[in-house]
Amino acid sequence: MSETLTIAMPKGRIFEEAADLLKKAGYELPVEIEKSRKLILTEELTGFRIILAKPMDVPTYVEHGVADLGIAGKDVLLEEKRDVYEVLDLGISVCRLAVATLPDLKPDPVMPKIATKYPHVASRFFREQGEQVEIITLNGSIELAPLIGLADRIVDIVSTGRTLKENGLVETEKLADITSRLIINPVSYRLKKNKIDAMIKSLSAVVEGNAYAMDRKR
Numbered sequence: 482m483s484e485t486l487t488i489a490m491p492k493g494r495i496f497e498e499a500a501d502l503l504k505k506a507g508y509e510l511p512v513e514i515e516k517s518r519k520l521i522l523t524e525e526l527t528g529f530r531i532i533l534a535k536p537m538d539v540p541t542y543v544e545h546g547v548a549d550l551g552i553a554g555k556d557v558l559l560e561e562k563r564d565v566y567e568v569l570d571l572g573i574s575v576c577r578l579a580v581a582t583l584p585d586l587k588p589d590p591v592m593p594k595i596a597t598k599y600p601h602v603a604s605r606f607f608r609e610q611g612e613q614v615e616i617i618t619l620n621g622s623i624e625l626a627p628l629i630g631l632a633d634r635i636v637d638i639v640s641t642g643r644t645l646k647e648n649g650l651v652e653t654e655k656l657a658d659i660t661s662r663l664i665i666n667p668v669s670y671r672l673k674k675n676k677i678d679a680m681i682k683s684l685s686a687v688v689e690g691n692a693y694a695m696d697r698k699r
């Protein structure tokens with residue numbers, strides 16, 4: 482039997498763009514993937530197996546080798562620092578990690594509070610800036626924190642800037658540009674090198690084609 486490749490795909494907003502890339506690269510996805518509640522799906526023809534995971538958990542599945550490959554946001558990789566190879570910038574789910582605040586807020590002069598879903602990234606950033614802060618970890622709706630008096634600033638994803646604008650917040654610093662990446666388990670890469678290299682090659686061609694099309698649009 483030919484060896485199976487298992488890929489951890491993030492549910493949620495990355496899924497559609499990632500699925501589109503895979504299809505364009507010649508990897509058919511199981512037909513039921515759009516409407517099923519199943520979390521493991523196999524493409525019958527190729528034996529290609531897909532597990533559907535929370536975006537933050539994708540690197541965990543790949544590090545432990547239960548998935549050979551995965552697709553994860555750079556934000557997640559910066560936060561988690563897992564033992565995986567990051568082999569390709571897929572150029573999808575483009576956004577940035579940034580600091581934002583209310584424009585007229587008087588920050589706590591002793592120990593400003595920073596609300597975020599990315600406590601490690603935020604701690605590193607403020608440590609490097611030489612600023613002492615208290616990190617408050619939240620799981621979502623981060624923009625709420627300064628509005629309700631829980632934090633002085635936030636570190637969060639900004640894409641269109643609409644969420645900041647509609648909540649009267651302003652971006653003050655950028656921490657990192659973010660896109661989704663293809664990650665690989667180091668052992669899988671040794672054992673299934675040919676198949677994985679073939680996938681990297683065909684995905685790279687699609688990513689390059691997309692970037693070229695974007696450039697032409699500008």
Ligand SMILES: Nc1ncnc2c1ncn2[C@@H]1O[C@H](COP(=O)(O)OP(=O)(O)OP(=O)(O)O)[C@@H](O)[C@H]1O
Pocket residue numbers: 491492493494495535536537553554555556557574575576621638639640641659660661
């Ligand atoms: N507004 C956005 N625009 C573009 N990309 C984004 C945006 N927000 C997040 N992302 C990227 O998409 C990834 C997944 O985001 P998503 O909101 O689906 O996940 P999540 O917030 O971790 O999951 P959940 O909402 O299920 O808890 C992030 O890790 C980031 O790389």
Ligand SMILES: O=P(O)(O)OC[C@H]1O[C@H](OP(=O)(O)OP(=O)(O)O)[C@H](O)[C@@H]1O
Pocket residue numbers: 620621622623624637638639640641642643644645
């Ligand atoms: O700049 P924008 O285009 O407005 O996008 C940014 C928003 O998108 C993400 O939130 P998400 O929708 O994932 O919800 P969450 O707050 O529950 O994480 C992020 O956390 C911001 O809140």
